[in-house]
Amino acid sequence: MTQQKPSKKDFVDLINSLMGQKIMTEDQLTKFLNDAKKVKETKGTEGFLEFVQKTTNAPASKDQLERLADEIKRSGNPVNAIDFLIKEKLLTDQQARKINQAIEHTKKKKRKN
Structure with missing residues (x-):
């Protein structure tokens, strides 16, 4: 039996559950992932990390x-x-x-x- 990976819906549900309110949709997650992939391809890991920091306001x-x-x-x-x-x-x-x-x-x- 193969283990199923979480779907985008599962991940969106997790984020919304943790935040206690609906802050993300599947479409928003898809856009974020597509944008992140483009940044990684064009600007490399450094650009990707900057993108994550900027878009998520990550305190890291x-x-x-x-x-x-x-x-x-x-x-x-x-x-x-x-x-x-x-x-x-x-x-x-x-x-x-x-x-x-x-x-x-x-x-x-x-x-x-």
């Missing part, structure tokens, strides 16, 4: 974003990324718990389908 430095990307590539595990964000004080323990709960909810939902 480019160095932190680079290390986060490296951690995700190295481990392939979102839990490790969350641990990294806690260690860098970019997420609180409470925020991390909410994210983990939303991820588990999505996994359960996928298993039912």
